[in-house]
Amino acid sequence: MTAEILYRPAPAIAAAVAAREISAREVATAAIERVTAENDRLGAFTDLTFERALEEADVVDAKVKAGARPPLAGVPYGVKNLFDIAGVVTRAGSRINRDNPPAPADATVVRSLTRAGAILLGALNMGEYAYDFTGENIHDGASRNPHDPSRMSGGSSGGSGTAVAAGMVAASLGSDTNGSIRVPASFCGLFGLKPTYGRLSRAGAFPFCASLDHVGPLARSALDLALLFDALQGDDRRDPAQARRPALAAMNEVRRGAAGLRIAIAGGYFRERGLPEAFAAVDKVATALAVEREVILPEAARARAAAYVITTAEAATLHLDRLRKRPADFDPTVRDRLLAGAMLPAAWVIAAQRWFRQAMREVFAKVDIILAPATPFHALAGGTKTITLGGVAMPARPNIGIYTQPISFIGLPVVTVPVWLDGARLPIVVQVIAPAWREDWALRVAHALEEAGVVEAPVAGEKESVR
Amino acid sequence: MKEDFDAEAHCDHMAAVLGLEIRPEWRQAVIDNLKATQAMAEAVLTFPLGDDVEPAPVFEP
DSSP: OTTGGGGSOHHHHHHHHHTTSSOHHHHHHHHHHHHHHHHHHHOOEEEEOHHHHHHHHHHHHHHHHTTOOOTTTTOEEEEETTBOOTTSOOOTTOSGGGGSOOOSSOOHHHHHHHHTTOEEEEEEOOSGGGOOSSOOOTTTOOOBOTTOTTBBOOSSSHHHHHHHHTTSOSEEEEEESSSTTHHHHHHHTOEEEEOOTTSSOOTTBOOSOTTTOEEEEEESSHHHHHHHHHHHOOOOTTSTTOOOOOOOOHHHHGGGOSTTOOEEEEOGGGGSSOOHHHHHHHHHHHHHTTOOOEEOOTTHHHHHHHHHHHHHHHHHHHTHHHHHHOGGGSOHHHHHHHHHHTTOOHHHHHHHHHOOOHHHHHHHHHOSEEEEESSSSSOOBTTOOEEEETTEEEEHHHHTTTTTHHHHHTTOOEEEEEEOOTTOSSOEEEEEEOOTTOHHHHHHHHHHHHHTTSOOOOOTTHHHHHO | OOTTOOHHHHHHHHHHHHTOOOOHHHHHHHHHHHHHHHHHHHHHHTSOOOTTOOOOSSOOO
């Protein structure tokens, strides 16, 4: 059962470990073997913490023996390499930051998962400084798509998508500023949770654009996300933007079904420019939920434009000293944008900050959940530079995020649900968008769709073998 | 879009102001990004906002 255990959902692994059907050490060993076998091919992990994994497993086994039932007992996971791991250099996808000393302590969210009994296998590949939608990294190589390694994992949390879709780990942590959890979730076919802005602590996570940065989990089921989300919540004064909100008990809510929630499809901007698979996936989910109603999210194009301006200006300011001292050590695709971002007139940036969300509140007065595409297409072939959307050729990298960027800009929680269209050899996700602070509503819809057999996140190879 | 935005001149001036090295082989990509960002900023700036609308440097949903 040891290799097979890695394919199970996180709650099933935790239950098996808590019931002593299998030890956490056996799970950790199976994960270590799988990472060792697959990582060279897929480029998921950049730093391995196998010794720590075995130590954590032994601690969990001792606790279980003493009668405890940690909620994530023995669940193997990895974290995007912008999260601090004690004793590991936080490279944040860059060459420059790997000259820093090792992190003295774990990021808050890593500490939370350790406390809940999860087992850390290591740090995961990402696009440099998170300014990326591809999962390609000039310093560490690409994190590849386990469903087709010639394709992108999506970014910037690329390795976080690769590792979970390849069955190396049950779950991972990523960060999402403009789509960096939702894009790899789409390309790799995973359930991902971008919580409400301010919900989870970002302390010990290397920033990208602080006013838009979120952290959250990727996994292979809605129940996994709920279990992880419950473990990750908690007040942390070390994150100045964290809101003082009561925690949700997502595991108590997630099985309540979608009945009673008013659901609509995002129209207008979110029905334009994508390839047919993006809209077919939304329609498949909508049909399963018996949803026909459409709502317009006003000014989505302007929301995206404002997010674009804020991101580039804020990130450039964060990196200004490094741009002055070590410009040649940046990934060229990141350097170009940061150099330009450093040069923006203040009027552009402040205008973007003034431009905000009142209209969105009015939309959510009429509905509870909005369905929208996440990426305009399936995973692109590695190295793709240009794409054609709505008959117009455009650079691929910035436009992968056209549907994710307007949503994170206004801080709304999103759960991604993976769809396999008939005959498709690659997955694509749909964004299930909820009002601020209602992650539980999005998780309920995701779980109901899973129960109905409409969405699923098989480990790569499982799905293909039955097709 | 503003027709008179001279991204080349802006790039060279701001590089000097900020003390940034722009190697010749990097310059065109920086200029292209400046033009793209200017178009995005223009989309925001053309939306009329009341004087009471405050900036939200950190966003409280």
